[in-house]
Amino acid sequence: MSGFQMPKPVLAIEGLTVSFDGFKAVDDLNLYLDRNEVRVVIGPNGAGKTTVLDLICGKTRATGGSIQFDGRELTKMKEFDIVRAGVGRKFQNPSIYENLSVFENLEMSYPAGRKVFGALFFKRSAEVVARVEEIAAEIGLTGQLHGEAGLLSHGQKQWLEIGMLLMQDPELLMLDEPVAGMSVSERAQTAELLKRISQGRSVLVIEHDMEFVKSIAHKVTVLHQGKVLAEGSMEAVQSNPKVIEVYLGH
Amino acid sequence: MNSTLDKFFGGKQGGIGLLILAALLLLVFPLLLDSFRLNMVGKYLTYAFVAVGLVLCWGYGGILSLGQGIFFGLGGYCMAMFLKLEASDPESTKIQSTPGIPDFMDWNQITELPLFWQPFQSFGFTLLAVVAVPAILALIIGVAMFKRRVGDVYFSIVTQAIAAILTILIIGQQGLTGGVNGITDLKTLLGWDIRTDEAKTILYFVNAALLIGCILIGRFILASKLGRLLMAMRDKEERVRFSGYDVASFKIFVFCVAASFSAIGGAMFTLQVGFMSPSFVGIVPSIEMVIFAAVGGRMSLLGAVYGALLVNYGKTVFSESFPELWLYFMGGLFIAVVMYFPNGLAGLWQSHARPWLARLRLPDRRQPSMKPKPPAEQPGAGGATIDAVPAKQLESTP
Numbered sequence: 001m002s003g004f005q006m007p008k009p010v011l012a013i014e015g016l017t018v019s020f021d022g023f024k025a026v027d028d029l030n031l032y033l034d035r036n037e038v039r040v041v042i043g044p045n046g047a048g049k050t051t052v053l054d055l056i057c058g059k060t061r062a063t064g065g066s067i068q069f070d071g072r073e074l075t076k077m078k079e080f081d082i083v084r085a086g087v088g089r090k091f092q093n094p095s096i097y098e099n100l101s102v103f104e105n106l107e108m109s110y111p112a113g114r115k116v117f118g119a120l121f122f123k124r125s126a127e128v129v130a131r132v133e134e135i136a137a138e139i140g141l142t143g144q145l146h147g148e149a150g151l152l153s154h155g156q157k158q159w160l161e162i163g164m165l166l167m168q169d170p171e172l173l174m175l176d177e178p179v180a181g182m183s184v185s186e187r188a189q190t191a192e193l194l195k196r197i198s199q200g201r202s203v204l205v206i207e208h209d210m211e212f213v214k215s216i217a218h219k220v221t222v223l224h225q226g227k228v229l230a231e232g233s234m235e236a237v238q239s240n241p242k243v244i245e246v247y248l249g250h
Numbered sequence: 251m252n253s254t255l256d257k258f259f260g261g262k263q264g265g266i267g268l269l270i271l272a273a274l275l276l277l278v279f280p281l282l283l284d285s286f287r288l289n290m291v292g293k294y295l296t297y298a299f300v301a302v303g304l305v306l307c308w309g310y311g312g313i314l315s316l317g318q319g320i321f322f323g324l325g326g327y328c329m330a331m332f333l334k335l336e337a338s339d340p341e342s343t344k345i346q347s348t349p350g351i352p353d354f355m356d357w358n359q360i361t362e363l364p365l366f367w368q369p370f371q372s373f374g375f376t377l378l379a380v381v382a383v384p385a386i387l388a389l390i391i392g393v394a395m396f397k398r399r400v401g402d403v404y405f406s407i408v409t410q411a412i413a414a415i416l417t418i419l420i421i422g423q424q425g426l427t428g429g430v431n432g433i434t435d436l437k438t439l440l441g442w443d444i445r446t447d448e449a450k451t452i453l454y455f456v457n458a459a460l461l462i463g464c465i466l467i468g469r470f471i472l473a474s475k476l477g478r479l480l481m482a483m484r485d486k487e488e489r490v491r492f493s494g495y496d497v498a499s500f501k502i503f504v505f506c507v508a509a510s511f512s513a514i515g516g517a518m519f520t521l522q523v524g525f526m527s528p529s530f531v532g533i534v535p536s537i538e539m540v541i542f543a544a545v546g547g548r549m550s551l552l553g554a555v556y557g558a559l560l561v562n563y564g565k566t567v568f569s570e571s572f573p574e575l576w577l578y579f580m581g582g583l584f585i586a587v588v589m590y591f592p593n594g595l596a597g598l599w600q601s602h603a604r605p606w607l608a609r610l611r612l613p614d615r616r617q618p619s620m621k622p623k624p625p626a627e628q629p630g631a632g633g634a635t636i637d638a639v640p641a642k643q644l645e646s647t648p
Contacts, residue, residue, distance in 0.1 A: 057492055083494035095489040097482040104478055109493045113475050116503045122475035161489075168494060 088170030098150030299515025303508030312484030317409030323531030325513025358425030388509035432527025547596025
């Protein structure tokens with residue numbers, strides 16, 4: 001029911017398949033993501049959730065099928081070209097540069113000086129500083145801006161990585177378990193953050209925490225054994241007997 | 251702003267360190283040492299070029315090349331080919347069956363100067379080739395390896411293999427390369443006799459100035475965003491890749507820079523020592539060069555110079571008195587560095603000497619400003635093999 005909406009989807013995944021030595025981690029998957037949509041992908045362990053993100057951002061290469069992003073075919077593109085096309089991806093474990101300051105972490109993702117000589121002669125202009133400060137305020141790390149990133153708490157590291165993605169101003173933001181290991185209040189803050197930053201872009205989130213999913217998801221996709229098991233509102237999905245059987249009902 | 255202030259302090263300290271090194275190389279050594287010893291220091295310093303390159307590509311970039319002798323040798327051979335051609339004018343080679351070609355070619359029944367030797371009759375071409383030939387080879391190796399994501403220990407092994415291959419090639423092609431003896435009997439550079447004491451002193455200063463130039467280039471790279479990217483890649487390569495960077499291109503760049511530095515060292519070696527042979531190309535010298543950088547401190551451009559000086563000095567002293575023990579001592583030194591002071595002399599300076607000096611100056615006050623954090627000089631644990639204690643601000647160490 002979701003694939004036939006009028007506006008053209010930002011992300012259109014069709015017939016996506018990847019097999020590792022014959023095991024199909026993702027099997028003929030179809031998924032459409034609209035502009036300004038926050039979509040949460042849930043599913044039991046091994047359902048292929050992270051693999052889908054890997055396939056979109058180019059970390060894993062598809063065996064078959066297509067991933068259209070804004071009319072561009074991602075399956076053939078290099079990782080850095082996919083990022084430059086507007087896809088940002090946060091990893092499951094906070095992946096930040098521990099030895100650099102928070103400022104430098106954010107600056108590293110500023111979309112300039114991305115080539116060798118560009119980086120060599122990159123200047124920290126007022127524009128860059130302003131952008132870094134803006135994003136730091138957004139993720140609540142203004143006070144830690146010049147501290148070492150390795151000294152941040154786990155939750156702050158997760159926010160920092162989200163901030164690094166925001167620096168690139170991606171059209172599609174993909175977050176792999178953004179609230180894992182966070183306290184209740186940090187989860188609430190992250191939900192607020194996601195609501196703010198999803199304005200003007202699409203967000204694809206993998207998450208296990210159902211309270212969190214409820215608070216942010218426009219629509220939920222349930223994956224099971226590499227296929228879409230159900231898709232729709234959180235309520236619809238939660239009352240779907242197939243979903244209850246494989247996942248929610250334990 | 252805080253970070254600018256930090257940068258300034260780091261820059262000032264780094265500047266002091268560089269001044270001390272420059273004074274040592276350009277004043278103290280020339281004043282204290284006789285011509286023979288000075289030439290010896292000059293020879294040690296040619297290895298410092300390699301060590302400085304290794305700080306960039308291994309210390310910061312995490313790329314452990316165990317084949318820097320390849321580039322040192324290529325640079326040295328390019329220079330030696332030019333000098334050999336100059337020494338082989340028809341007049342001084344008239345007893346050969348083919349006058350005007352290098353003597354070893356004549357011995358190997360070669361009657362014509364091989365094609366690839368001919369451009370080396372031009373000094374301009376030679377200077378270009380000294381840097382370009384190794385850089386192009388590094389580019390080819392880098393593209394082949396890094397674009398395919400070959401890294402870490404596999405990369406190190408491949409560089410070793412290439413060093414071995416190049417040695418075998420040079421030794422096997424005796425008529426083209428001078429074989430195991432190398433290219434010897436070099437006399438003049440553009441008519442200027444390089445064997446006199448005076449020439450050796452001048453070459454020493456040229457060498458020292460070039461080394462300081464390489465250190466400055468290294469500093470520039472490390473202080474730029476590229477320097478921070480190298481560290482970021484070393485610690486979280488995937489994150490850098492998925493932030494829109496072509497990780498391989500940065501690795502290739504720093505590997506090429508390190509290769510060029512090594513090659514300049516090699517060319518200066520040929521000029522100062524008067525010959526070049528495959529014994530500076532292979533696996534053993536390449537590993538020795540890594541030890542110089544490790545002992546000096548793989549995160550410190552200046553430390554690498556001291557490492558090269560000290561280890562080579564030790565080698566000279568020890569191998570004079572206990573030639574058979576030297577290799578064991580060298581191995582022991584490397585193990586000790588890896589296990590007990592992974593950041594080398596520069597790390598020891600940073601963790602012990604610097605705080606002690608600070609206490610001397612300010613006996614009753616701990617002062618936090620002694621720990622500046624200039625961005626490019628804030629290394630962490632990393633590197634391909636030696637990882638234990640995170641390095642901190644080693645770069646500002648003299």
